[in-house]
Amino acid sequence: MFKKLVVFIVCIIPVWLLAQDFSASWQSHFSYYNIKEVAQGNDKIYAASENAIFSLDTQTNQLEEITTINGLSGETISTIYYSDTYELLVVGYENGLIEIVFDNDENVLTIVDIIDKPTIPPTTKRINHLNGYNNLVYISTSYGISVFDLARLEFGDTYFIGDGGTQIQVNQTAVYQDYIYAACSGGNGIRKALTTSVNLIDFSNWQTVTTGNFTGIESQLDNVYAVRSDKRLFKLDNSTLSELAVYPDQPLDLRSVNDDLIVTTKNSVFVYDTGFNLLSQSVVDLDNFPTEFTAATIGENYIYVGTKNFGVLKTEFLNPISFEEIHPEGPLLNTPFSLQATPNGVWVTFGEYTFDYNPYPLNSRGMSHLKGDEWINTPYSEVLGARCLNTITLNPLKGSQVFISSFFNGLLEVNEEVATFLYNQDNSDLESLILPSNPSYIDIRLGSTTFDNNGLLWTVTSRIKKPLKSYNPTTGQWKSYDFSSIIRDPLNDNLGFTDITIESSTGTKFIAGFPNGIIGFNENNGSQLLKSLKGEESNMPDDLVLALALDKRNQLWIGTYRGLRVLYNTSNFFDNDVQVDEIIIEEDGIAKELLYQQYITDIKVDGSNNKWIGTTDSGIFYFSSDGQKTIYHFTTDNSPLPSNSIRDISIDDVNGVVYIATTRGLVSFQSGSSGALQTLENAYAYPNPVRPGFDIVEKKVKIKDISENVNIKITDIEGNLVAEGQSRTNQRYSGYNLEIDGGTAYWNGKNLANNVVASGVYLVMLSDLDTYETKVLKIMVVR
Incomplete structure (x- = not known):
C-alpha cells in the first residue's frame, strides 16, 4: 500500500x-x-x-x-x-x-523544493540535520526549519524563527514533551515551541530559552541535552541549563540511540545512560588509525565510528580498544585529477593545480590503482615525498613499471605497485624553475609524459629553458631540448604544459600548453624543427590548449579554453601558414561550429576512432570519428556523472571501458568499443550458444578481437547470406544489423529481410582486407 x-x-x-x-x-x-x-x-x-x-x-x-x-x-x-x-x-x-x-x-x-525556493539565499540552503518525529522530519537548515511529511511525501511549513521572523541558522532540533527545541548559531541560542501549535510559522510562538551559540541538541527519555560552541554540554530543565561536561575538543555529533546518549568529538566517542553515567568511551587509535572521528552510533554491542581517513571503525561497546576498518573498495579520494586505464583497471592521481598552473597550496595525496576488483591505495607517506601527482604513464615494454609526474618534485617511478625512485634536479636532467629573488628555491613542474615507439619516455617541464626531455629507462640516459627560440623568457612566457602526444610515423611531438598554443618538435636527424601554432592567424580560438589527441588517421584533435579545432594534415605542421580547422555541423538546418566556445578539458580516441571529449561544465560528449554525429552527451541530468566538470578521460581499449574523472568522483561507462588487433587469430563470438532467454536484438552477439580493416559475412549452414559488413562502412550506431566498432562487431540476430533468424548454426566468415588473413567462427542460435 x-x-x-x-x-x-x-x-x-x-x-x-x-x-x-x-x-x-x-x-x-x-x-x-x-x-x-x-x-x-x-x-x-x-x-x-x-x-x-x-x-x-x-x-x-x-x-x-x-x-x-x-x-x-x-x-x-x-x-x-x-x-x-x-x-x-x-x-x-x-x-x-x-x-x-x-x-x-x-x-x-x-x-x-528548498533548492527552488527564491526567497532563500543559496548560501543558506544547507541541510544541517534531519530529525524524525512521528511521521514528520524536521529539517534543520542555515535559514531555519522546514517540515517534511514522510507519510504523504510532501513538504509542510517552513519556520523562520529568528527575531522578527528573520532567517537564522539552526544546527539541530529535538522534540521533548511536546516541545520542539532548536539549537542555533549566531548568538541565537536555544529556541522552543509547542509541536501542537497550529501556527508555528509565526515567529512569536517561538520562545528563546537561552542565548549563545549552540551546535547540537538532543532528547533522551526524560532529558534534553545541548552542546555549546565552547565545548560544553548542558542538561536543559525547562529554561535552566546545568553544565554536565567540558570536553577537550568541540563535540561534533550529538545523538540518542536506544536511550543512550552519544557524544562524538574528533578524538573520542562518549556513551552515557539516562543518568549521564559513562557507559563506554572510545578513543582514536593514532598508532594504527591516525585520523579524526566525525560521527558515531551504536548497535549490536558495537560502536560504529565515522572517520576522515578510514571509513567506519567498528569497536566493542564494552571493550572499545581494537578497531575493525569497514568500507567498500574505492580510491583514496573523490577528487581524481589524472587517469591511466589498463586492461581491467585504472591508475588515479589527485594532484591539482589552478587554471594558471599554480600548484599552491601544495597537496600531498598519494595514488590509487584499480586492479581487477581490488583498489590498491598508496598514501602520500609511501610516495617518497612526491607532491601534486598528476600524469600517469605505463611503460609499454615493462608492464609493472609506471611513471607519475609531480608538479613540484619531479618524476616518480613505481615498480610492482611500490614507489621506488624519485627523479629530481639532483639525480637526473630534470630542472627546477629559477626565481631571481630566491635562487635556492626548488620547484620542478613536471606535467604530461608519454612513451614513443622506441621505449623512450618524453616529459615536459614548465618554466625552464629546456622543457622537453627524454629518458631511457633501460640505459638511464637523459636528453634535453631547448625551446628558447620560441619561449624567450622561460619563467614567464610559458606557465604550463598540459598534454603531449607523438605522431608515430614522423616522431613529431605535439605539446599543449599556455600561452604558446600547440608546440611541435621534431629531432629531424639533428636539425631540430620547433614551431608554435597559436593566435587568430592560425585559426586557434584560444592560446590555452588543454588537450591533444592523434586519431587513427593521424589527425590532431585540439581542445582549447574556447573550443575545438582539428589539424587534418599533421605532416605539414612545420610549413608556413598552417591553420587548424573548426568542425561545422548542421543542427536544425543551421550550420554551427561543434563545441563552440566550450572549455575542453580532455580528448580521447577509442578503438573505432570515435572521440570522447570532456568539458569543464557541460559533461562529456561522444562523437563519431569525424565529429558529425553526437552518439552520446552525458551530463548529471541523464547519467551517473557526479559533476558536469570533467577532469580526465581514459579508455581501456581491451574491454571498452571509459573511465571518467570529474571534480566530484570517478565513474566508468561500458561503451563496448574495443581496440582492433593485428590479426584474427584470437577472434571469438559470444554469447555462444545464444540461448532462448538472451535478447539478441537489444543485447546483440559480439564478435571480439577482430582486426582493423575486416570484412564479415554471416551465413546459415547452407551458405545463404544473412548479414555482411565492413569496418569502414558498417560502423556502430549507423542502424545496420551488423555493425563494426574497432575490435568488436555487433550482430542483432536479424537477416537481410530484417527478421530475427531461426534456430540453427550460423557461420561467421572473417577476412582481413589488408593481410588477406581469414577465419571462420560458428554461432549456434537457439530460440
Missing part, C-alpha cells in the same frame, strides 16, 4: 523527480574513506561520504553501495537519517537538495 501511495504522489507533484538506475552500463568508483555522517536502522549502519553512501548489514556484514549509479545526485552530502517506520533513507545536501532512498526499490526520489 505504501509503495502505491508513493507512485500516486510522484505523479501529481512536479517538483519531485524519480532518478534512474544506471547499473546496466555504468559503474561507480567512489571513495568511502572520509565519512561525513552515520545513521542506523533496519539492522543496518549507513555511512555517507562526500557524495556516496554505503550500508553495513549488522547481521550478515554485507556491504552495499548507494551512489549516482543508483540515482543519487552526486552533490555534496551534509547529513542522513533513516526511518524504520517507512523503511527509507533521507539524504540531505549542502545545496539544499533532499533525496529519499527506499528499501528494496531501485528508484531514488529527488526533492528540489
